[in-house]
Amino acid sequence: MAENFQLWISHDLSERIRRHGAEVFPHECCGALLGRDATAVGSGDSQESGTPREVLDLFPMVNRRDDSPRNRFAVTADDVRDAEKAASQHGLEVVGWYHSHPDHPARPSQFDREHAWPWYSYIIVSVMSGAPAEMTSWRLDDDRQDYSAERIEIRNSAGA
Amino acid sequence: MAVKVIIPTPLRVYAAKKDSAEVSAETVGEALGGLTAQFSELRKHLFTDDGKLRSFVNVYLNDEDIRYMAKEATPVKDGDVVSIVPSIAGGC
Numbered sequence: 001m002a003e004n005f006q007l008w009i010s011h012d013l014s015e016r017i018r019r020h021g022a023e024v025f026p027h028e029c030c031g032a033l034l035g036r037d038a039t040a041v042g043s044g045d046s047q048e049s050g051t052p053r054e055v056l057d058l059f060p061m062v063n064r065r066d067d068s069p070r071n072r073f074a075v076t077a078d079d080v081r082d083a084e085k086a087a088s089q090h091g092l093e094v095v096g097w098y099h100s101h102p103d104h105p106a107r108p109s110q111f112d113r114e115h116a117w118p119w120y121s122y123i124i125v126s127v128m129s130g131a132p133a134e135m136t137s138w139r140l141d142d143d144r145q146d147y148s149a150e151r152i153e154i155r156n157s158a159g160a
Numbered sequence: 161m162a163v164k165v166i167i168p169t170p171l172r173v174y175a176a177k178k179d180s181a182e183v184s185a186e187t188v189g190e191a192l193g194g195l196t197a198q199f200s201e202l203r204k205h206l207f208t209d210d211g212k213l214r215s216f217v218n219v220y221l222n223d224e225d226i227r228y229m230a231k232e233a234t235p236v237k238d239g240d241v242v243s244i245v246p247s248i249a250g251g252c
Contacts, residue, residue: 028251065251072251077218077225080246084169093169097248104252112250115216118205119170122250144204 005150007096007121007137009033009055014154018132020060021100021125027069032059032083033096033121052153053095053121059083072111073099096121096137103128106136108147116140121150161185163236165195166243167202174201188221189232191242206244218245 020029034057061079065072075083075097087093097120101107106126108116116122118140126133137150163185167175175181176199183194192213196203206217213219219226220243226234236242 030248065249068251073249075248077220077245077247080248097250099250101252109250109252112252115249117168117170117216117246117248119173142201 005121005137005139005148006052006153007055007123007150008052008153008155011154011156013055013058014135014152016058016060017098017123018125018135020098021102021127022130022132024063024100025127025130026102028063028065028071028073028100028102029060030063030073030075030097030099031061032075032080032087032094033098033123034059034083034087034090034092035095036092037095055095055121056092057087057090058098059086059094070102071104094120096123098123098125100125100127100132106134108138112138113140113144113147116144116147118142118144122147123152161236161238161240163191163238163240163242165191166241167195168244168246170246171202171205171244174205175199185236187232188219188226188234188236188242191236192219192232192244216247216249218247219243220245 033055035055037053061075063069064074083094106124121137123137125135137152138147139150164180166180181195183191185191185194221234
């Protein structure tokens with residue numbers, strides 16, 4: 001069943017993700033995507049798919065996997081709570097996470113899938129030899145077996 | 161004991177979009193069991209196939225991580241709040 005997920009993000013924010021990936025290369029960067037989603041609690045009836053989700057701010061984070069930062073990233077529960085707090089202070093919520101794949105394509109790995117949560121958007125930016133390259137977004141399927149691609153729509157200015 | 165379980169944002173789609181649920185339980189484990197009895201689709205996102213809590217699922221009783229208490233056997237009392245908090249991981 002093809003889902004029609006869309007993620008709106010401004011050019012500026014997408015560039016910030018790419019820069020974060022380049023800055024910490026060859027390590028993985030990570031951070032939270034703060035925004036709005038029409039399917040969130042309290043927004044009334046809405047479709048489960050096909051409804052654009054919008055990223056309106058970022059919450060860059062420290063990669064806690066200092067034992068293996070080139071091919072792993074981790075965000076602790078306390079960090080997640082901090083990101084949720086930052087989001088709610090701006091009337092937003094955490095709609096997903098971004099991380100980089102240093103010298104790897106922007107495709108979710110098996111490790112990504114095994115550790116993913118449903119509903120969240122997972123942006124991956126590939127950083128090849130220190131230069132940001134392809135950026136993709138994915139969502140875990142309900143059965144946890146696979147991902148669905150999410151179309152990233154770069155908008156010229158945040159639509160808030 | 162009547163306790164409240166806080167459901168994290170990514171799992172609310174499997175819980176009738178509720179952000180919390182009231183359950184009756186004697187332990188944290190029973191509270192989670194009560195939650196998944198109400199919303200069976202939550203089960204595979206919280207537990208592995210052999211019934212263990214997934215490694216990136218963190219459970220707090222009030223503000224204490226149950227890993228530092230008696231884990232799922234931690235007793236609960238009336239009015240307690242059990243929070244499910246994600247941690248996030250991945251890599252290439």
